[in-house]
Amino acid sequence: MSVLEIVAAAAIGLGSLLMLATAFGVAVFPDFYTRLHAAGKGDTLGQALVLAGLLCLGGDLTLVVKLVLIVFFIFIFNPTATHALARAGWVSGIVPWVRGGQDPGAPREPGA
Amino acid sequence: MRSTDSLIVRYIARRSVPFIQLYALYVLGHGEDGPGGGFQGGVIFASSFVLLGLANGWGYGRRAAPARLLDPLLPLGCLIYLGIGLAALLAGGAFLEYGALAGSDDPEVRRHWHHYGLIGIEVGVMVTVSAAMATLFFEMARPARVQARVDRVGEEADRA
Amino acid sequence: MPVALAAAVVVILLGVLVLLRRVIVGPRLLDRVVAVNVIGTKTIILLALVGYLAGRPGFFLDIALSYALINFVGTIAVLRYYEGRVRRGEPVEEEA
Amino acid sequence: MPDAGGPLLPPAGPAAAVPGPAAFADVLGWLATHYNYAIYILLMMIGLYAVLAKGNLVKKVIGLNLLQTAVFLFYLSIGKIDGATAPVVWTDRPPGAEGVPYENPVPHVLMLTAIVVGVSVTAVALALVVRIREAYGTVDEGEILASDEAQEEAESARAEAQEAAADAAGARE
DSSP states (O other): OOHHHHHHHHHHHHHHHHHHHHHHHHHHOSSHHHHHHHHHHHHHHHHHHHHHHHHHTOOOHHHHHHHHHHHHHHHHHHHHHHHHHHHHHHHTTOOOOOTTSOOSSSOOOTTO | OOOOSOHHHHHHHHHHHHHHHHHHHHHHHTTTTSSOSHHHHHHHHHHHHHHHHHHHOHHHHHHHSOHHHHHHHHHHHHHHHHHHHHHHHHTTSOTTOGGGGGOSOOHHHHHHHHHHHHHHHHHHHHHHHHHHHHHHHHHHTOOHHHHHHHHHHHHHHHHO | OHHHHHHHHHHHHHHHHHHHHHHHHOSSHHHHHHHHHHHHHHHHHHHHHHHHHHTOHHHHHHHHHHHHHHHHHHHHHHHHHHHHHHHTTOOOSOOO | OOOTTSOSSOOOOGGGSSOOHHHHHHHHHHHHHOHHHHHHHHHHHHHHHHHHHOOBHHHHHHHHHHHHHHHHHHHHHHTOOTTOBOSSOOTTOOTTOTTOOBOOHHHHHHHHHHHHHHHHHHHHHHHHHHHHHHHHSOOBHHHHHHHHHHHHHHHHHHHHHHHHHHHHHHHHO
16 A cells, blocks of 8 residues: 555545534534534535545546546535525524524514 | 525626536537536536526526527527438438448548537537526526516517 | 445445435424535535446546536525525425 | 346245245345335335325425436336446446446436436426416415315306396396
8 A cells, every 4th residue: 555545545534534524513513504514614625635535546637637626616616505505594584593592682584 | 586695606606607518518528438418418508507597697697598599599409410310311321320421431431420420419419408408497487577578578469 | 445435435325314314304494405415515425436436437527526516506596496485575484 | 236137026836825934035035136126116106195195286296206216216226237337438447347347228328318308397397387376376286276166166156146137137028
């Protein structure tokens, strides 16, 4: 096993564990915004790590270009989708969760 | 359908359209040795217009792919398909026998023309599929005020 | 190396299984959309990993790339539907 | 993956006349090797249930799509060959992969056509739903039927009233 393969295996392992952590975050966090927080950050970094690990396995130029393109697209599209989701939640009047269950501010009207 | 209030979504949608269309053309060209071809490339191409219409509003997307451009493209794709098939027939082969287009019996030349014919067919399929998909989306997402105008024009034409 | 790839596939599939619970229980429509969006990202990675496992990475990366594009369009489409209902003041959640 | 060339049903021997433990084991063994059939039936029944039982017309369309997807999965799974690769020309075969066969491409091609047809069917169904929503203001089947009935009753009541008025006019003459 060469050094590059060890790096690849480490990156793929770390990335897949990060994606598993994302899944648990979305599954167990208490409210919409905290779940969104887990989904937007963990998945974007996790997929980049896994694909970087695959990049270390080598291949011809088209393979490298495709991997870089996938990382690039997800780095743009995933935060945009997360932003749009958070915005939709805020506009529709979902109130952020705080410990103790009290509203953090004045009650919000839907569509405000 | 109005545009979203979010500047980020609108900007990303607008800027990613050329990338999506370029990728659709790549998919179109790799129908032989990859998961591609006319159907898939056409759908990806149309999805760029769908994204524009969703994020920037119906009118913005419709201006990028107007009806007077899409409506002739629908039958044009079928005509390309039929034309290549008939051209092979006229060149002395069977219907859609691309090799006959070469006009020579050299197997190497015939193999090249087989590729050209196949790509031509795929282009025809892609033109029709992408035009049909974009038309489906824009017709179904038509806002009420545009629908009212279309209805009024239709009624006036009926009365005349 | 195939062992590491297969292990990553199993770990990510476990994550999808955990996310499916969120898709089913909700409780809001937006929670389901978040979970489905994350499952979409995981699907892209799964496609890439399976491609390397099957020995045809270029072939599967094409599919992964188109899935990345389509996933974004799908999420935006659901959100536009949601936004429209909120703007018109219609109920956005299932009444059941 | 299930053996595509295996017998479709367990052989019906004399033991199958009285279902004993052997026949039960036969069925279990068949399910273990043909589990794609079971998944296909399950998915199809879920889709059929949605089409039949859901009141919301959009959910009916979703059920129809689920039904279609079950058929796609079924066809693709019976085209699977153990250890085979996707039926697209493999130009850059690595050393050691020379003998790898292709899967049966016929179900793939059939399902490609079926997907295109399915998209068209979904589009037509959704267009109908949009028109129904414009005409009735709802996409719920029960409300649409109730609205239809109310309209028919109103029309028949109006016709009866007209008839009664005509009779009264005739009697006066």
